[in-house]
Amino acid sequence: MSEIRVESLVKRYGDTTALDGVSLAFPEGSFTALLGPSGCGKTTMLRLIAGFEAPSTGSVYFGDALVADPNRQLPPEARNVGVVFQSYALWPHMDVTENVAYPLRARRVAAADIPARVAAVLDIVGLGGFGKRRIDELSGGQRQRVALARCLVAEARIILFDEPLANLDMHLRSAMVDAFREIHRRTGATIVYVTHDQAEALALADRVAVMSKGKLLQAASPREIYRSPADAAVAGFVGRGSLVSGNAVDHAGETATIDIAGHRLAARSNRERAGAVKVLLRPEALRIATEGLPATVLDSVYRGPVHEVRLTLEPGQHLLIDSAEALMAGQQVHVAVSDAWVVPGA
Numbered sequence: 092m093s094e095i096r097v098e099s100l101v102k103r104y105g106d107t108t109a110l111d112g113v114s115l116a117f118p119e120g121s122f123t124a125l126l127g128p129s130g131c132g133k134t135t136m137l138r139l140i141a142g143f144e145a146p147s148t149g150s151v152y153f154g155d156a157l158v159a160d161p162n163r164q165l166p167p168e169a170r171n172v173g174v175v176f177q178s179y180a181l182w183p184h185m186d187v188t189e190n191v192a193y194p195l196r197a198r199r200v201a202a203a204d205i206p207a208r209v210a211a212v213l214d215i216v217g218l219g220g221f222g223k224r225r226i227d228e229l230s231g232g233q234r235q236r237v238a239l240a241r242c243l244v245a246e247a248r249i250i251l252f253d254e255p256l257a258n259l260d261m262h263l264r265s266a267m268v269d270a271f272r273e274i275h276r277r278t279g280a281t282i283v284y285v286t287h288d289q290a291e292a293l294a295l296a297d298r299v300a301v302m303s304k305g306k307l308l309q310a311a312s313p314r315e316i317y318r319s320p321a322d323a324a325v326a327g328f329v330g331r332g333s334l335v336s337g338n339a340v341d342h343a344g345e346t347a348t349i350d351i352a353g354h355r356l357a358a359r360s361n362r363e364r365a366g367a368v369k370v371l372l373r374p375e376a377l378r379i380a381t382e383g384l385p386a387t388v389l390d391s392v393y394r395g396p397v398h399e400v401r402l403t404l405e406p407g408q409h410l411l412i413d414s415a416e417a418l419m420a421g422q423q424v425h426v427a428v429s430d431a432w433v434v435p436g437a
């Protein structure tokens with residue numbers, strides 16, 4: 092079984108609690124991005140799944156099989172998990188084919204079967220025809236692909252990636268994002284992909300798990316994480332947007348009426364609550380209009396096709412919108428809101 096389940100997982104290093112009671116299931120064949128700021132426990136989670144570390148308390152299951160708890164750990168080589176870390180140790184003196192074939196030779200796979208398997212994975216990562224190149228004759232992105240191919244050739248049903256694109260430039264990163272999607276489609280493996288790049292997480296994964304300080308904040312589809320973050324930390328970490336203070340005055344079904352700076356608007360909300368709330372407003376749900384939230388332009392920065400404009404609603408409350416036109420600081424405007432979300436924990 093290639094479902095992974097961690098239950099109440101805790102990992103302490105001396106006084107540091109790297110994982111603080113995380114329970115999460117990674118369904119068979121799913122692609123989960125583990126997202127969170129530096130030091131939140133992402134790598135620790137992968138190391139516990141791979142078997143390089145033992146839990147302090149809690150357990151790790153693959154399907155129904157217990158693979159780790161504080162008293163018992165299946166060794167890494169018995170877990171059949173593929174791992175690609177940010178620093179990919181390739182052998183510079185070997186050519187691409189020899190590097191990729193290495194795990195098969197180590198497992199004593201029949202020599203006659205090796206060339207076809209190596210050729211197949213080089214094809215998946217877009218390096219068909221590069222077999223005879225030495226590692227030091229490759230670009231950074233090509234080396235990263237060799238590391239991927241070397242992981243894939245073992246045909247593990249569980250593959251863990253730890254920031255595999257962290258040291259590649261923007262252009263290569265987007266090309267590699269396509270390679271990862273293709274790998275998932277072709278292998279059907281259960282993939283856990285660590286990143287602290289939220290755009291990469293949303294683009295790649297079918298599920299995003301957001302962590303902070305050793306705890307899991309939310310695990311949901313990219314769309315849900317973006318549209319309906321579970322708390323202010325997730326809202327702040329994923330996507331652009333503004334958290335604005337308001338007052339809930341009415342609630343009907345999943346919609347609340349919120350008063351912000353004397354103006355009323357409808358917001359999605361998953362709980363009935365009156366009084367002070369924080370509302371998440373994404374830039375694409377906002378536009379300058381003849382009526383709406385009254386605001387004053389603070390500044391305007393050109394960012395590619397649009398101007399990113401910061402507005403002041405009332406002292407201390409800011410709003411970010413995208414505008415086709417540059418706006419003048421001090422200008423009085425109104426902002427029409429087409430979507431808003433009452434952040435539950437905030």
Ligand SMILES: Nc1ncnc2c1ncn2[C@@H]1O[C@H](COP(=O)(O)OP(=O)(O)OP(=O)(O)O)[C@@H](O)[C@H]1O
Nearest residue numbers: 104107108109128129130131132133134135136287
């Ligand atoms: N071997 C170790 N000994 C002591 N503390 C450790 C060890 N490994 C990790 N930690 C600590 O545990 C916490 C979580 O570390 P982890 O490497 O899992 O973070 P991360 O989310 O992967 O961060 P980054 O995005 O920077 O890679 C950090 O505070 C880190 O300093």
Ligand SMILES: [Mg+2]
Nearest residue numbers: 133134135253
């Ligand atoms: Mg890490």
